[in-house]
Amino acid sequence: MDSSTYSMVLETSEKLFAGRGGDGYDPALWSATEEAGFPLALLGEEHGGFGFSAREAFAPVRVAAACAVALPLGETLLANWVLSQAGLGSLDGPVALAWTGVEAVPFGRHLRTVVRLSELDGGVGLSLLHTTAGLWRPGTNHAGEERDILIGTEPAAPQASVAISPVALRAVMSTLRTVQMAGAIEAVADMCLRYCNEREQFGRPLGKFQAIQHQLAILATHSCAATVAADMAVAAFETLLTQREVFVPTAAAAKLRAAEAATAAASIAHQVHGAIGFSEEYPLHLLTRRLWSWRDEDGSESQWAAYLANWAQTHSEPGLWLALTACDLAKVA
Numbered sequence: 402m403d404s405s406t407y408s409m410v411l412e413t414s415e416k417l418f419a420g421r422g423g424d425g426y427d428p429a430l431w432s433a434t435e436e437a438g439f440p441l442a443l444l445g446e447e448h449g450g451f452g453f454s455a456r457e458a459f460a461p462v463r464v465a466a467a468c469a470v471a472l473p474l475g476e477t478l479l480a481n482w483v484l485s486q487a488g489l490g491s492l493d494g495p496v497a498l499a500w501t502g503v504e505a506v507p508f509g510r511h512l513r514t515v516v517r518l519s520e521l522d523g524g525v526g527l528s529l530l531h532t533t534a535g536l537w538r539p540g541t542n543h544a545g546e547e548r549d550i551l552i553g554t555e556p557a558a559p560q561a562s563v564a565i566s567p568v569a570l571r572a573v574m575s576t577l578r579t580v581q582m583a584g585a586i587e588a589v590a591d592m593c594l595r596y597c598n599e600r601e602q603f604g605r606p607l608g609k610f611q612a613i614q615h616q617l618a619i620l621a622t623h624s625c626a627a628t629v630a631a632d633m634a635v636a637a638f639e640t641l642l643t644q645r646e647v648f649v650p651t652a653a654a655a656k657l658r659a660a661e662a663a664t665a666a667a668s669i670a671h672q673v674h675g676a677i678g679f680s681e682e683y684p685l686h687l688l689t690r691r692l693w694s695w696r697d698e699d700g701s702e703s704q705w706a707a708y709l710a711n712w713a714q715t716h717s718e719p720g721l722w723l724a725l726t727a728c729d730l731a732k733v734a
Contacts, residue, residue, distance in 0.1 A: 407457050413437060414464035422469030422687050424545040426511050431472055431495065434461075440477040440494050448485045455638040459580050463631070466584035469687035471546055473497055473508040475577040480516050483570070486642075487527050487561040498574065501556045509549025510537045517556055520567045526559025542694040544687075568708070569641060572652035574699040576634040579652070582659040582695050583624075583631035585688045586666045590624040592685060593617060593670050613673055620669045623662035630655035630662075646724065650712050653705040660696035667692050 417437060421430055434440065442458035444450025462475040476497040483498060484491060492514050499506045501519045506512070512532055519526040530536075530551075537549040563570075594617060597608035607613050634655035641648045667689040671678045678685045696702065716724050 406453070407460060410442075410453070410457050410460045411464065414439070414461040418461075418465050418468040418470045420468070422471075422684065424471060424687070426471050426508060426547065428511075430470070431511075434472060434474055435494060437461075439474060440496075441481055441491055443478055443482040444485050444491060449491055450481075450485075455635045456632075459576075459631075459635050459638075462577065463580050463584035466581035466691070467588040469585070469588075469684065469691065471508075473511065475581065476507050479573060479577060480514075483516060483527065483563060483565075486563045486565065489527070489529075489561055492529075498570075499551075504550045505540055505542075505548035506551060508547045509551070510534060510539065510547055515551070518567075518570065519556065519559060521559070521562055523566075524562045524564045525567055525570050527561045527563065528557040528559050530554060530557070542698070544690040544694045546691070546694065565641070569649050571700060572649045572656075573638070573641065575656040575705065576631075576638060576652050578695040578699050579627075579634050579655045579659045580631045582663045582692060583627040585692055585695075586624045586627045586659075586662055589666050589670045589685070589688050589692070590617075590620050592688070593620060593673050597673060607673065616669050616673055620666055623665045623669075627659045627662040627666075630658040650709060650724075653700075653708050653712075656700055657702055657705045657709070660702045663692035663696045 417430075417433060421427065438451060439458075439461045441448075441450040442453045442461070443455070445452045458478060459475075462478065465472060465474050473495040477494040480496040480498050481491040481494075484496075495508060495512050496514045496516060497507050497509075497512055498516050498518055501517055506515060509515070509532070515530045515532055517528045517530055519528070532551075536551055536554060538552050540548045540550055542548045565573075594608070597613055597617060598606050600607050602610075608617070634652045637648045637651040670685060670689060674683070674685055677683050700708075712724075713721055
């Protein structure tokens with residue numbers, strides 16, 4: 402892993418997205434994001450990308466989430482990767498993946514293309530739908546991000562396919578939400594710490610009260626857990642095409658843990674901020690409303706917990722231990 406490349410990507414992302422958070426899609430910011438090459442970062446040079454590692458490619462997604470930026474960066478990143486795996490090449494964005502039968506499409510009205518996914522024996526079928534404004538019925542998630550519904554279109558026959566199982570591709574899409582939650586939770590923790598050091602009550606900063614310190618400590622543990630979960634899922638992404646038995650349960654556990662952390666982090670953040678945290682003018686809600694949305698998108702806690710329970714039941718007692726130790730990401734990071 403080239404740490405200098407990762408540091409460069411991180412620094413560029415922070416400069417690009419800092420102070421650009423909000424509810425609305427920003428076409429100018431999207432153009433700058435495409436100019437930086439972030440939507441193609443997972444692709445090899447032969448497909449017009451940079452050949453970044455998963456850690457490097459997902460870094461801008463995490464930074465954008467921490468800055469509460471409303472862009473389909475992660476969606477386009479994954480869509481282009483899936484298209485390249487099918488031999489179709491990349492598309493000018495924004496682009497998103499959407500399962501046939503699933504109504505809400507992230508940032509639908511802003512997309513140039515939707516890659517519709519259908520389950521096949523041994524893989525996933527892809528069909529491309531080039532969209533227009535009239536194809537969408539507007540909708541939003543809890544955060545106010547567009548989750549629009551396609552209308553008046555029938556699913557087309559697959560134009561290509563990828564040799565990735567449907568559950569593995571769903572785990573890939575859940576990894577995006579895990580990375581986003583990790584970035585947002587870290588930003589929430591930083592915001593709470595700053596607020597508690599600056600805000601005074603009864604003649605001293607809130608951070609000096611033992612009860613507040615206790616809540617901040619719990620928040621910090623959840624932030625660390627979400628970060629580690631995201632790092633695990635991203636490291637396991639490198640094994641997807643060769644070791645599905647490693648990637649899918651790791652991604653499932655990561656999404657489950659990050660969602661748990663998101664619930665706790667949002668709750669603690671609003672408790673320590675009090676009334677100001679619920680105001681429209683204060684930026685905390687830009688992060689917490691996204692956490693409430695992302696924890697349920699691309700597989701909720703209960704759905705991935707059910708998957709893990711079924712996965713564990715397919716192994717005998719010694720076999721389960723071997724399966725768990727096979728997910729030791731020190732071997733694949």
